[in-house]
Amino acid sequence: xxxxxxxxASLLANVPTTPLNLYSPLRNGSEFNLLNxxxxxxxxxxxxxxxxxxxxxxxxxxxxxxNFRGGFTIxxxxxxxxxxxREAEDATPFTPHDGWIKTSVKIRVPKEGVKHxxxxxxxxxxxxxxxxxxxxxxxxxxxQSPSAANYHYIPHKLFCRPNARQHPEHRRPPSASPRKDIxxxxxxxxxxxxxxxxxxxxxxxxxxxxxxxxxxYALAAxxxxxxxxxxxxxxxxxxxxxxxxxxNESKYIRGRPTSFSAQHxxxxxxxxxxxxxxxxxxxxxxATAAVLTFCKRxxxxxVWKLLLSPEFIRAYEIGIVLTCGDAIMRRLFLRLxxxxxxxxxxxxxxxxxxxxxxxxxxxxxxKQRIGEMGTLNDFHRRSKLRExxxxxxxxxxxxxxxxxxxxxxxxxxxxxxxxxxxxxTPTRSAFSLALAHTGFNFYSMFVPDLLHEFELxxxxxxxxxxxxxxxAAGGDRVQEFNRRYIFVNFYLFTLx
Numbered sequence: 001x002x003x004x005x006x007x008x009a010s011l012l013a014n015v016p017t018t019p020l021n022l023y024s025p026l027r028n029g030s031e032f033n034l035l036n037x038x039x040x041x042x043x044x045x046x047x048x049x050x051x052x053x054x055x056x057x058x059x060x061x062x063x064x065x066x067n068f069r070g071g072f073t074i075x076x077x078x079x080x081x082x083x084x085x086r087e088a089e090d091a092t093p094f095t096p097h098d099g100w101i102k103t104s105v106k107i108r109v110p111k112e113g114v115k116h117x118x119x120x121x122x123x124x125x126x127x128x129x130x131x132x133x134x135x136x137x138x139x140x141x142x143x144q145s146p147s148a149a150n151y152h153y154i155p156h157k158l159f160c161r162p163n164a165r166q167h168p169e170h171r172r173p174p175s176a177s178p179r180k181d182i183x184x185x186x187x188x189x190x191x192x193x194x195x196x197x198x199x200x201x202x203x204x205x206x207x208x209x210x211x212x213x214x215x216x217y218a219l220a221a222x223x224x225x226x227x228x229x230x231x232x233x234x235x236x237x238x239x240x241x242x243x244x245x246x247x248n249e250s251k252y253i254r255g256r257p258t259s260f261s262a263q264h265x266x267x268x269x270x271x272x273x274x275x276x277x278x279x280x281x282x283x284x285x286x287a288t289a290a291v292l293t294f295c296k297r298x299x300x301x302x303v304w305k306l307l308l309s310p311e312f313i314r315a316y317e318i319g320i321v322l323t324c325g326d327a328i329m330r331r332l333f334l335r336l337x338x339x340x341x342x343x344x345x346x347x348x349x350x351x352x353x354x355x356x357x358x359x360x361x362x363x364x365x366x367k368q369r370i371g372e373m374g375t376l377n378d379f380h381r382r383s384k385l386r387e388x389x390x391x392x393x394x395x396x397x398x399x400x401x402x403x404x405x406x407x408x409x410x411x412x413x414x415x416x417x418x419x420x421x422x423x424x425t426p427t428r429s430a431f432s433l434a435l436a437h438t439g440f441n442f443y444s445m446f447v448p449d450l451l452h453e454f455e456l457x458x459x460x461x462x463x464x465x466x467x468x469x470x471x472a473a474g475g476d477r478v479q480e481f482n483r484r485y486i487f488v489n490f491y492l493f494t495l496x
Contacts, residue, residue: 025084029062148325
């Protein structure tokens with residue numbers, strides 16, 4: 001990517017200057033109107049068809065006799081139209097002009113009872129049609145855009161002084177003990193997580209190659225989302241986008257659809273239907289459910305390995321010098337603050353077993369203790385957080401060695417003894433492979449998803465159950481519930 005000029009200028013430089021043909025693939029409006037009339041009145045010679053020919057083709061302002069000179073035939077016009085339709089079907093919205101790269105990823109596939117010299121010698125299955133944008137390029141484009149002039153580059157704490165804006169009649173008397181300031185959490189850039197990352201970054205020694213006009217060091221913080229989406233009410237069409245927002249930008253701007261703040265990073269493909277044929281050709285039998293689950297986990301991590309490129313890792317470690325949208329040169333250190341996804345996808349990304357012995361992606365509380373939520377014992381158990389430490393990495397590495405080199409099945413009791421007490425799977429996270437050496441604990445990045453896990457999960461189920469109880473009780477209890485709900489003040493807890 002050319003970073004010598006603002007992103008807006010580089011985009012304008014690539015805008016085509018040739019006149020746009022609105023009737024493409026046909027040559028002009030005369031051809032378009034003629035073929036349009038032909039398809040509307042195929043095989044018709046009635047008076048209605050002739051009147052329509054005169055009114056919609058011959059009398060149209062775009063109609064010109066000169067457009068039909070030089071050997072026009074309806075067959076050639078139809079051929080141009082058919083060719084344009086075929087090209088449209090093969091076209092994709094993920095164009096290189098917008099930074100998209102089309103590639104494929106490869107995953108190693110094991111089989112029970114088959115031993116390999118090493119994991120690298122196991123057969124590879126190639127998954128095609130992976131579309132992604134290099135994560136570093138996306139960050140550079142965002143911070144060079146004009147909207148970056150409104151970014152918050154230095155995180156801070158925000159406080160509310162309760163008496164500051166109150167009407168004089170409601171203020172406390174001067175003799176009363178002063179109230180403490182209230183800490184406010186309104187956005188990423190006044191959160192403890194970003195303040196801690198900023199302090200750790202500033203504790204490092206400055207880079208020796210900094211330009212003389214470099215103004216400051218700053219964080220380029222990202223919050224990431226992904227969600228597998230069913231696109232049609234009937235059928236199986238789906239998409240699995242990964243997208244990111246810049247945490248330095250205000251949530252009031254990020255939340256506007258017209259701000260286009262969401263940065264699409266990649267689309268995760270599904271395991272192709274051809275996988276079973278390939279597996280049968282290699283091993284002579286169909287893949288088991290355990291193998292399919294293993295490959296789906298490997299596929300997700302393979303896509304993230306593309307995004308967490310060596311260039312991104314280097315920018316994470318030592319930063320990248322960039323002239324931002326406010327015309328100030330900074331060294332930006334990339335940081336991944338949060339990753340939000342629904343629970344099944346979160347377990348897939350953290351390489352954990354779904355709702356197993358330790359169902360939480362952030363802590364090691366066991367499933368049998370979930371019923372004690374809210375108690376003092378639960379508070380102490382939650383303090384034991386997951387860590388991407390040497391022990392976890394050894395467990396996963398050992399399990400993979402047994403699977404590929406020893407031919408042990410994925411469901412083996414030996415694998416379970418090593419992995420099950422923490423609900424691990426024999427898949428190493430791409431975040432761990434890329435950033436573990438920097439001290440980054442990727443488990444802490446996965447935050448609760450209020451939409452999927454609470455509003456559409458716990459709260460929806462609870463509310464549905466309460467309404468069923470009211471229906472069972474009979475009478476006008478449901479109507480009374482609706483009457484009371486109208487009076488709920490949604491801004492009750494608004495401060496200041």
